[in-house]
Amino acid sequence: MPDNSNVSVAVLLPCYNEEVTIGKVVRDFKAALSNADIYVYDNNSTDHTAEIATSEGAIVRKEPRQGKGNVIRAMFEDIDADVYVMADGDDTYPADAAPAMVDKVLEGYDMVIGDRLSSTYFQENKRPFHNFGNRLVCGSINGLFHANVTDIMTGYRAFSFTFVKTYPVLSHGFEVETEMTIHSLNNNLRLFEMPIQYRDRPEGSVSKLDTVGDGIKVMSTIFRMIREYKPLPFFGGLGAVLGIIGIVLCGSVTVDFWHTGMVARFPTLIGAVMLVIAGLLLFVAGIILDVMAKNDRKAFIIDANQFAMLKRNAK
Incomplete structure (x- = not known):
């Protein structure tokens, strides 16, 4: 004890x-x-x-x-x-x-x-x-x-x-x-x-x-x-959801074009492309913020070690 x-x-x-x-x-x-x-x-x-x-x-x-x-x-x-x-x-x-x-x-x-x-x-x-x-x-x-x-x-x-x-x-x-x-x-x-x-x-x-x-x-x-x-799972997950929805919509427009030779749904195509771009941006933001979060954890460890040292020196 x-x-x-x-x-x-x-x-x-x-x-x-x-x-x-x-x-x-x-x-x-x-x-x-x-x-x-x-x-x-x-x-x-x-x-x-x-x-x-x-x-x-x-x-x-x-x-x-x-x-x-x-x-x-x-x-x-x-x-x-x-x-x-x-x-x-x-x-x-x-x-x-x-x-x-x-x-x-x-x-x-x-x-x-x-x-x-x-x-x-x-x-x-x-x-x-x-x-x-x-x-x-x-x-x-x-x-x-x-x-x-x-x-x-x-x-x-x-x-x-x-x-x-x-x-x-x-x-x-x-x-x-x-x-x-x-x-x-x-x-x-x-x-x-x-x-x-x-x-x-x-x-x-x-x-x-x-x-x-x-x-x-x-x-x-x-x-x-x-x-x-946990910014990478958070923003990466949101980005993945948006990206998948955008890819599915792009796929449906592509199938229509394959059969008819025409793009009949331009608003859908534009919206789908924007969703894919938004998903990629969220994923990139998640990577950047994840690096920042890891740096914050490193800074916390340094601060904690400094306080522990000060406490030992004060005794």
Whole structure:
């Protein structure tokens, strides 16, 4: 087991109207990680979340930009630690799993994922569309990145210092967890999944998730990140579809010309040629963007190595 006696650990709890549960969550993490600093970032709560967290000994800060992604961005910018543990303030994740997650980060993993789906999530979660959405997102991303991640959207994670300081938070809302996973897979980071015992919100605690709205945002994030991280399959696939349609139409016009000696459908021929040209342009664009994406991955590796070196030199 890694020596964590001199390791600084930060527990990150983004919160919006969690007065029912935040006190217990802070106490649980204090008991599980006695030497950790507990940070509660209040995201414009209208209840007593901040006051309760302060009374329990948490370090409370305000984040005026609404949305979980904005809160995580502020946390990653503001807080320096050797290991970070991120959870929600709704008491759905067990704090007693945190020490094992910290140990895995100290072993060298960039991100440890608290896997809900392998344990109690489908029994505890009472929202069937959430269950369907989790399966859909996991299947889509694993297929595109040739990965085998079980729980892509979990909010319970642990991170290394290097991951936190080199991860660009672009999402504003709950789609940030999906973005984290895709970012990690694209850059071939060291991931470890640890099954955790998920529990549904206690009575009186209200979920902030909008099943349809947040689902659309998650799928939009996946679409955007595939376009950015996998440009050759994305644009090449679109180009292939357009090109095939254009070739088929050109073929039908050619057959007519073969039989009659006349081109009777000039608009079809012109449209078909334009489709073939558009398909070729999309394919070329995919190749160019793929080269740029590979250069971005090289730059990320260089940045990550520099942060790791600075961290070692600072000790």
